[in-house]
Amino acid sequence: MLATRRATLLATATATAGAALFVGGVLTAGTAHAAAGCQVNYSVDGQWSGGFTSNITITNLGDPVSSWNLRWSYSAGQQVSSAWNATVTQNGSQVTATNLSYNGNIGTGGTASFGFNGTWNNSSNPAPNSFTLNGVACTGGTAPTTAPPTTVPPTTPPPTGGPPQTGLVGWATQNGGTTGGGNASTTTVTSSSALSSALGSSSASVIRVSGNISCSGMLSVKSNKTILGNSGATITGCGFNISNENNVIIRNLTFRNWGDDAINVQESAKNIWIDHNTFDHGYDGAVDIKRGSDFITVSWNRVMNHNKSMLLGHSDGNASQDVGHLRVTYHHNWFDATTQRHPRVRFGNPVHVYNNYYYKNSGYGVASTMNAGVLVEGNYFDGVSDPFHRGEGSSGAGSLVARNNHFVGSGSGQAGGSVNSIPYSYTLDAASSVKSIVTGGAGAGRINP
Incomplete structure (x- = not known):
């Protein structure tokens, strides 16, 4: 199903997110590396009673592709309810995400990202343990997360304190x-x-x-x-x-x-x-x-x-x-x-x-x-x-x-x-x-x- 609206978290929700890293001048969420062919970063960025938000980034390590589908299976009855930047369908435990018209091309080393909301049974929400991209296994695993949002600051963080900056900054x-x-x-x-x-x-x-x-x-x-x-x-x-x-x-x-x-x-x-x-x-x-x-x-x-x-x-x-x-x-x-x-x-x-x-x-x-x-x-x-x-x-x-x-x-x-x-x-x-x-x-x- 293709869905276009992100569900808003309630004030009483308990949000979860991947541990973040600062690597090569870019602030990132924690990643999971796959073997040659493809790499998948799966993160649970928000989780509340009965629901969660996940985001997935695919990195193509093989030849360029002009269209893609990513497949995975859930082990604890999770169900995808809405999605953005991909068409996502589910048959039983198996989920298939397919590119939209504007994001099908992924060059070698290129990425594509999409996200979705889902439901879970409140006892466990384990991450998928395998993905395939256009039928090729991404075998490096995933890095599911349940910790509160964190970010490691850059190597040289900005100084804090002192008088407020009222001149031109930024x-x-x-x-x-x-x-x-x-x-x-x-x-x-x-x-x-x-x-x-x-x-x-x-x-x-x-x-x-x-x-x-x-x-x-x-x-x-x-x-x-x-x-x-x-x-x-x-x-x-x-x-x-x-x-x-x-x-x-x-x-x-x-x-x-x-x-x-x-x-x-x-x-x-x-x-x-x-x-x-x-x-x-x-x-x-x-x-x-x-x-x-x-x-x-x-x-x-x-x-x-x-x-x-x-x-x-x-x-x-x-x-x-x-x-x-x-x-x-x-x-x-x-x-x-x-x-x-x-x-x-x-x-x-x-x-x-x-x-x-x-x-x-x-x-x-x-x-x-x-x-x-x-x-x-x-x-x-x-x-x-x-x-x-x-x-x-x-x-x-x-x-x-x-x-x-x-x-x-x-x-x-x-x-x-x-x-x-x-x-x-x-x-x-x-x-x-x-x-x-x-x-x-x-x-x-x-x-x-």
Whole structure:
């Protein structure tokens, strides 16, 4: 049966995951090695009363294949109930997973991954002890896991403690860095027409926003702009669109009641820094990043009274533009009783989500989908029943590595798979201190730009 939705773990569920390793610059879940021909990594990444979530990665060690089926048998009556990134059928104890149209080709040394939900009888949930790929035995065995999610940190972990980092950190420091308008002349705007004209100028500039500007639609932002809010500066009714533009900084603004997105970054925009803003009650995304955009940092923002906070990657069908891009850092943001997308990620790897404060998010915290790789570390989850998971809606699972997070009245989350290493330096605040640090510093009005 082909199924497209991942079952959400309840707050009372006991999650389980494979032991994770850091190998060759990649954070991974524990693997099981097979003999020549194929290698299979089978992991139980979540387990609760009557149900479990598993993920499988196939590595082809033989000649390239253009289609595949993987077979195994369960020994304790487990039944597959739904799946993603494969068509999975079961006849008695035997399970067959077959590729979908987009993931049938596996070159020599290449991989294919899929996942599924299943049921078990609560007495035992042993892993399969043999697999065949297109009829060839993968004889190295498996590495089933029942321990809580763990991750061994990189050889040189980031330093912890010290004052919070309020300058530019993360992906926006890469690719030559992000300077916005730099030392260009400053223009102060107090009306929607003046704001639109300044944002749309082809010249590098520093734009200071003063007072409450009411507007509608999306205002286009050109390259090499620094947009700073003076004390109390508010954008009401409209949003900013950064499309195929580069080197933009947006700081210290309050966005309220926007009619589309508050900030939309798209069409291969690069080197964007969105910092110390407040987003209050809008229609669609507070900060949406999509269509091949890259090298972006979203930091010290507060999102409140809102549903869809931060989307990364707009559709499952946009892999050709998005794979290898959508590299974003989210740090020290305050997701204040918002619902979902904190962020919801497609394709980007690595996406770095660290030292954010999650407070009573009624939907979920972080979702990794469509083969994305998300590192979730040092965050504070406060009253969040579903802190993070893999797969969302009809989107297949991505990888998610979780480490050093702090949970208060929250679920344990779902992690698994591998994530590329982080290329930049950063200071990781102790997760238990993140609540006080972030609530004391996130949002507009907390800096003097």
